[in-house]
Amino acid sequence: MLKIKNLKANINKKLILDGFNLEIKPGEIHAIMGPNGSGKSTLSNILSGKKGYEISGQITFENQNLFDLEVEERAHKGIFLAFQYPLEIPGVNTNIFLKTSVNAIRKAKGETELDAIEFLKLVKKKANELKFDQEKLSRQLNVGFSGGEKKKNEILQMSILDPKLCILDETDSGLDIDALKIVANGVNALRKKNNAFLIITHYQRLLNYIKPDFVHVLMNGKLIKSGGPGLALELEKKGYENLN
Amino acid sequence: MKESYNKSLTEKEVENLKNYKYGFSTDIEEVRAPKGLNEEVIKFISKIKKEPEWMLNFRLKAFERFKKLKEPNWQKPKYPKINYQDLYYYSAPKSMKDKPKDINDLDPKLLETYKKLGIPLQEQKRLNGIAVDAVFDSVSVATTFKEELTKKGIIFCSISEAIQKHPELVKKYLGTVIPLTDHFFATLNSAVFTDGSFVYIPEGIRCPMELSTYFRINASDTGQFERTLIIADKGSYVSYLEGCTAPMRDENQLHAANVELIALDDAEIKYSTVQNWYPGDENGKGGIYNFVTKRGLCKGNNSKISWTQVETGSAITWKYPSCILKGDNSIGEFYSIAITNNYQKADTGTKMIHLGKNTKSKIISKGISAGNSDMVYRGLVDVSSKAENAKNYTQCDSLLMGNKCGAHTVPYIKNKNSDSNIAHEATTSKISEEQLHYCQQRGLNSEEAVGLIVNGFCKEVLQQLPMEFAVEAQKLVGISLEGSVG
Ligand SMILES: Nc1ncnc2c1ncn2[C@@H]1O[C@H](COP(=O)(O)OP(=O)(O)O)[C@@H](O)[C@H]1O
Ligand SMILES: [Mg+2]
Numbered sequence: 001m002l003k004i005k006n007l008k009a010n011i012n013k014k015l016i017l018d019g020f021n022l023e024i025k026p027g028e029i030h031a032i033m034g035p036n037g038s039g040k041s042t043l044s045n046i047l048s049g050k051k052g053y054e055i056s057g058q059i060t061f062e063n064q065n066l067f068d069l070e071v072e073e074r075a076h077k078g079i080f081l082a083f084q085y086p087l088e089i090p091g092v093n094t095n096i097f098l099k100t101s102v103n104a105i106r107k108a109k110g111e112t113e114l115d116a117i118e119f120l121k122l123v124k125k126k127a128n129e130l131k132f133d134q135e136k137l138s139r140q141l142n143v144g145f146s147g148g149e150k151k152k153n154e155i156l157q158m159s160i161l162d163p164k165l166c167i168l169d170e171t172d173s174g175l176d177i178d179a180l181k182i183v184a185n186g187v188n189a190l191r192k193k194n195n196a197f198l199i200i201t202h203y204q205r206l207l208n209y210i211k212p213d214f215v216h217v218l219m220n221g222k223l224i225k226s227g228g229p230g231l232a233l234e235l236e237k238k239g240y241e242n243l244n
Numbered sequence: 245m246k247e248s249y250n251k252s253l254t255e256k257e258v259e260n261l262k263n264y265k266y267g268f269s270t271d272i273e274e275v276r277a278p279k280g281l282n283e284e285v286i287k288f289i290s291k292i293k294k295e296p297e298w299m300l301n302f303r304l305k306a307f308e309r310f311k312k313l314k315e316p317n318w319q320k321p322k323y324p325k326i327n328y329q330d331l332y333y334y335s336a337p338k339s340m341k342d343k344p345k346d347i348n349d350l351d352p353k354l355l356e357t358y359k360k361l362g363i364p365l366q367e368q369k370r371l372n373g374i375a376v377d378a379v380f381d382s383v384s385v386a387t388t389f390k391e392e393l394t395k396k397g398i399i400f401c402s403i404s405e406a407i408q409k410h411p412e413l414v415k416k417y418l419g420t421v422i423p424l425t426d427h428f429f430a431t432l433n434s435a436v437f438t439d440g441s442f443v444y445i446p447e448g449i450r451c452p453m454e455l456s457t458y459f460r461i462n463a464s465d466t467g468q469f470e471r472t473l474i475i476a477d478k479g480s481y482v483s484y485l486e487g488c489t490a491p492m493r494d495e496n497q498l499h500a501a502n503v504e505l506i507a508l509d510d511a512e513i514k515y516s517t518v519q520n521w522y523p524g525d526e527n528g529k530g531g532i533y534n535f536v537t538k539r540g541l542c543k544g545n546n547s548k549i550s551w552t553q554v555e556t557g558s559a560i561t562w563k564y565p566s567c568i569l570k571g572d573n574s575i576g577e578f579y580s581i582a583i584t585n586n587y588q589k590a591d592t593g594t595k596m597i598h599l600g601k602n603t604k605s606k607i608i609s610k611g612i613s614a615g616n617s618d619m620v621y622r623g624l625v626d627v628s629s630k631a632e633n634a635k636n637y638t639q640c641d642s643l644l645m646g647n648k649c650g651a652h653t654v655p656y657i658k659n660k661n662s663d664s665n666i667a668h669e670a671t672t673s674k675i676s677e678e679q680l681h682y683c684q685q686r687g688l689n690s691e692e693a694v695g696l697i698v699n700g701f702c703k704e705v706l707q708q709l710p711m712e713f714a715v716e717a718q719k720l721v722g723i724s725l726e727g728s729v730g
Contacts (some may be wrong), residue, residue, distance in 0.1 A: 048681070072688060072689050075686060085681050087678055090700060091700025098698060100692065101688065
């Protein structure tokens with residue numbers, strides 16, 4: 001599904017990713033762990049198509065050169081990024097934002113757009129599953145939301161859009177244990193044979209609830225170690241410095 | 245008729261038309277006044293409109309005054325000197341010389357033009373619940389729903405017709421809010437105004453539908469000088485909307501209208517504008533100079549006047565719809581969205597003059613500048629010594645897109661009353677790359693993303709528009725900013 005080969009990325013002349021390789025197949029869950037500033041968000045931003053990076057290397061998504069696709073085209077093709085710091089957009093009603101988003105993607109896929117009633121039904125169902133207070137959806141997007149609510153809102157959007165590749169950038173940071181479980185349940189409920197997850201996290205605890213197939217450690221711009229779920233536990237014990 | 249008037253569209257114009265879909269012109273035979281500005285031309289206008297003598301005298305008096313006035317130059321957007329002798333002050337379709345009584349007898353080209361603009365005039369196709377007065381260059385060509393309104397005693401017709409049929413009302417109120425002596429452009433308008441709308445709502449009547457005037461500039465080398473007069477008698481209510489478009493031309497055209505509103509005791513007037521004059525091309529060539537004087541007088545106690553404007557067009561917009569709050573407990577409101585893109589310029593805002601006791605005013609201004617454009621909010625809150633307990637709230641927000649545009653806020657406060665309460669808030673923000681990226685990650689393209697963010701920014705003002713127009717205005721806001729990102 002996703003193939004990243006020898007990815008190098010600079011921002012403002014600073015080298016951040018330096019020969020990053022990763023392949024994700026449908027149905028898989030990959031976890032990436034790494035110290036602060038190791039380039040985890042840079043990786044997810046690049047996958048989403050964010051501008052401002054100087055990039056070399058190859059990335060294909062479903063055999064298509066990712067660099068040929070605009071940000072929104074990647075979204076239309078099923079790439080979703082739950083941002084580490086979800087943006088506030090004053091004045092924009094959350095429900096309207098969600099509906100515009102759903103319908104932009106449906107339209108791009110040649111599906112019929114949802115009308116207000118169909119949309120509200122879908123949102124209600126998903127919001128209930130995530131125990132997300134629906135009243136918040138009539139507020140301005142992320143404005144006045146707590147850190148946890150913003151993160152949950154990302155997962156709500158993810159489950160409404162039902163993407164193929166879900167990238168979660170430290171979604172677990174700042175969540176209390178109950179919220180963490182709910183988010184994990186949301187992810188597990190979305191799991192299918194033909195979609196995949198890339199979960200970026202600092203903490204092993206999320207992986208108690210979402211079972212990854214692979215755990216990778218990102219340091220100095222590349223993956224220095226990959227393994228099964230056991231690697232996360234090892235990391236927890238030893239810390240990044242003593243891993244090798 | 246001028247050569248350029250008939251020329252076929254060049255490729256560039258076709259390209260432009262995609263962005264400004266109202267930019268076509270109608271090839272129609274016209275009657276024009278002789279070129280230039282002098283007493284003879286004013287007499288020509290008055291005569292062709294079959295005006296009574298008092299009206300001609302009003303015009304001539306204004307012209308005398310005009311000759312002594314100097315063109316103002318304090319505004320921020322400067323423009324090349326206008327040669328007032330090089331303009332035509334009257335231009336009307338020939339077929340309108342004797343205005344047809346029946347809309348169906350109108351020149352089919354006119355009907356077609358309005359159809360293309362989305363304003364069908366004929367009975368079977370009319371817009372529901374909206375009565376329209378259609379002004380084409382210097383004349384009103386048709387007014388719909390007249391009979392229905394007449395039944396309630398409401399007068400809705402062209403100002404020319406009102407001068408003939410309701411002289412007592414026109415005489416009583418014309419020039420009482422914007423006096424003959426007011427200022428350069430307003431006085432010019434008083435001398436040469438051609439057509440516009442007249443509304444009278446009788447005592448206690450709530451106008452059952454939206455009244456609307458659609459202004460269309462078609463002819464080249466002309467100025468458009470309309471005059472609108474709206475009177476809401478005691479305890480009445482009316483909601484009025486004006487829309488405007490013009491063909492794309494390389495030259496700048498002057499539009500200097502006067503609008504006067506008068507609300508008597510307990511009356512309310514809601515005046516909305518969706519201004520979409522041709523803004524010029526992306527290099528700043530052509531476009532309308534929109535130098536308009538709009539003023540409302542809350543004459544009676546407990547009266548209310550509310551201005552809502554969505555200004556997206558014109559090369560230069562220069563206007564301050566204002567309220568004179570004379571009656572005790574009267575209320576003035578100003579809700580504005582002004583958008584400038586490319587090389588457009590706007591210097592707009594409002595004046596709230598508090599004269600009566602317990603008068604209240606509210607100003608919500610949303611300015612959006614993109615491209616190389618420049619925007620000024622200029623507002624005056626003036627509280628006289630007699631305006632006990634006056635209140636004003638002003639909120640003035642600017643949104644910038646890119647680094648080449650400008651936004652300036654110039655609030656003036658003159659307060660001669662110690663127990664008044666004036667509050668002013670202002671913000672300037674920028675659409676961030678991050679916000680756009682967030683929206684695009686959720687599948688919106690950059691235009692849709694900007695549209696969504698900008699509509700969010702101006703929501704409070706869009707909500708003030710009559711429902712039927714809010715959706716249109718929302719789309720317009722998006723279209724006006726097209727090409728301003730990425
Ligand atoms: N705009 C920027 N300019 C310069 N350095 C940046 C910029 N954005 C991120 N960085 C740097 O790139 C490195 C990687 O950042 P990031 O990908 O956010 O790390 P992580 O998500 O793993 O904590 C950090 O050292 C950060 O300071
Ligand atoms: Mg990060």
